[in-house]
Amino acid sequence: MVRIGIVGIGFMGRIHYLAAQQLQGAQVVAVCSRDPAKLAGDWRNTRGNFGPEPGFVDLTHVRKYAAFEQMLADPNIDLVDICTVTDQHARMACQAMQAGKHVLVEKAIALSTAEADQMLAVARQTGKLLMVAQVLPFFPEFRFAYETVRSGTYGKLLAAAFKRIISKPDWSSDIGDATKTGGPAVDLHIHDTHFIALLAGVPQAFFSTGVVEKDAVIYVSTQYLYGANGPSISCISGATAMSGRPFTHGYEIYLERATLLYEAGIQPLTVLTADGQQQRPTLAGGGDPIAAFTAEIQAVVDGARNGQAPELLSGQLARDALVMCHQECQSVRTGQIVPMQ
Numbered sequence: 131m132v133r134i135g136i137v138g139i140g141f142m143g144r145i146h147y148l149a150a151q152q153l154q155g156a157q158v159v160a161v162c163s164r165d166p167a168k169l170a171g172d173w174r175n176t177r178g179n180f181g182p183e184p185g186f187v188d189l190t191h192v193r194k195y196a197a198f199e200q201m202l203a204d205p206n207i208d209l210v211d212i213c214t215v216t217d218q219h220a221r222m223a224c225q226a227m228q229a230g231k232h233v234l235v236e237k238a239i240a241l242s243t244a245e246a247d248q249m250l251a252v253a254r255q256t257g258k259l260l261m262v263a264q265v266l267p268f269f270p271e272f273r274f275a276y277e278t279v280r281s282g283t284y285g286k287l288l289a290a291a292f293k294r295i296i297s298k299p300d301w302s303s304d305i306g307d308a309t310k311t312g313g314p315a316v317d318l319h320i321h322d323t324h325f326i327a328l329l330a331g332v333p334q335a336f337f338s339t340g341v342v343e344k345d346a347v348i349y350v351s352t353q354y355l356y357g358a359n360g361p362s363i364s365c366i367s368g369a370t371a372m373s374g375r376p377f378t379h380g381y382e383i384y385l386e387r388a389t390l391l392y393e394a395g396i397q398p399l400t401v402l403t404a405d406g407q408q409q410r411p412t413l414a415g416g417g418d419p420i421a422a423f424t425a426e427i428q429a430v431v432d433g434a435r436n437g438q439a440p441e442l443l444s445g446q447l448a449r450d451a452l453v454m455c456h457q458e459c460q461s462v463r464t465g466q467i468v469p470m471q
Contacts, residue, residue, distance in 0.1 A: 132431045135160035135207040135231075137198055137222065138214035139168040141178030142236055146213055146263075147187070149423035156209075156431040160193040162201045169194040179296065179377055180419050198222060202229040209434050211427075212236060216317065217310045220245035227258040232434045234427070236263045238320045239448040241312055243456065243471070246449040259439045261430050262448035264324045268422040268429070270413035271392045271399045272325060275383055278390065279329050284403075285386025287330055292322050292365040293393065294379040297372060313346030314369035315462075316455045321379070322365045323458075324451035326354060328442070329383075330361050332450050335469045338461035341370055347459045355467065 134150060136143050136158055143161075150158045163169055168176075171187045195201040201210070202225060210226040212219060212235040220240045223233045233253075239262045240246040253260035266272050279287050296318060311317040326333075333354040341349035349368030356363070380393030389402040401409040429440045439445070453471055461468040 132156035132434050133159045133206055133208045134211055135201050136211045137162040139163040141176050143213035144173055144176040145181055145423055146211055149420050149427055152424045153428055162195040162198055215310045217241055220249055223249050224252045227252050227256045232259040234261045234430045238316050238452055243453050246452055250445050260445040261439050261443040262445055265422055265426045266321045266325050267442045268425040275390055284388035287361045289362040289384040292381045294322055294367040296369045296377045297375045298369055308346035315347035315350050315459050319367040320451050320455050322367050323454035327450055335467050336458050336461050337467045338458040340462035347462050350458055352458050
């Protein structure tokens with residue numbers, strides 16, 4: 131049994147707690163929050179942009195900690211699930227690994243590349259797993275695209291266009307604070323950079339245009355440069371829309387013998403094949419966003435049990451996805467092609 135302690139009971143902490151109720155071979159045994167009301171089970175103010183309406187949670191059988199250091203001292207916790215704001219990720223993850231715990235940390239892995247590199251170094255030094263909750267590949271439509279491209283069933287990847295649009299994030303003060311999250315070009319767009327790197331590898335360079343507001347890039351349009359023989363990949367991502375605009379994400383992926391189409395709420399997953407046929411794959415867990423988080427955390431649990439971090443949650447890949455976001459922001463600000471670092 132993998133025993134999990136969740137730190138940070140905001141929107142994402144609540145989603146992780148709900149998702150963990152369906153795990154096999156693991157359970158949440160402790161939570162940590164500075165808010166006494168949340169430790170008492172009043173989670174009404176943990177609203178986000180999806181999921182069930184928040185309310186009261188029965189924490190009778192869960193240990194409660196007001197201080198992170200107290201949670202780390204608990205010998206009956208194997209895995210610390212960090213769901214705090216991004217500016218706290220590096221410190222907490224390093225402390226947890228040094229305390230002998232495996233770590234799952236929400237995306238983005240950190241605010242800076244230096245912090246991410248420090249986290250990877252501590253993981254190597256302690257022998258503990260550092261896993262980053264890049265959940266997108268666990269959503270059925272994206273898992274299908276990942277498995278299809280990687281399998282080569284329809285030939286090699288020729289080109290792809292990705293999209294991720296959300297209204298201005300106003301459901302908490304922290305999520306809208308770019309000094310704590312990196313702004314939409316990191317906190318939102320890192321889903322895209324991570325997935326693009328999964329499908330096609332890390333690009334050589336980037337050319338991006340975008341919108342800057344209060345010194346944060348809030349909208350980005352990027353061409354990922356893979357060289358003469360590489361795929362042609364682009365993405366638009368941003369949080370500039372007014373509140374009436376529902377969230378959407380999706381893709382058009384062009385393979386040698388098929389085209390994959392998907393846009394949430396608009397275009398169901400469709401496979402167009404060379405013989406003119408259209409297929410609508412049947413997807414497990416479709417329509418329930420919590421199911422994707424359960425699948426993600428189950429992969430974390432399985433990794434903790436066998437001592438091997440799953441590829442989809444790799445700390446190195448999450449670090450590279452963060453660097454991609456930063457290089458795109460530099461391209462937006464300079465108007466220049468910027469190389470990968």
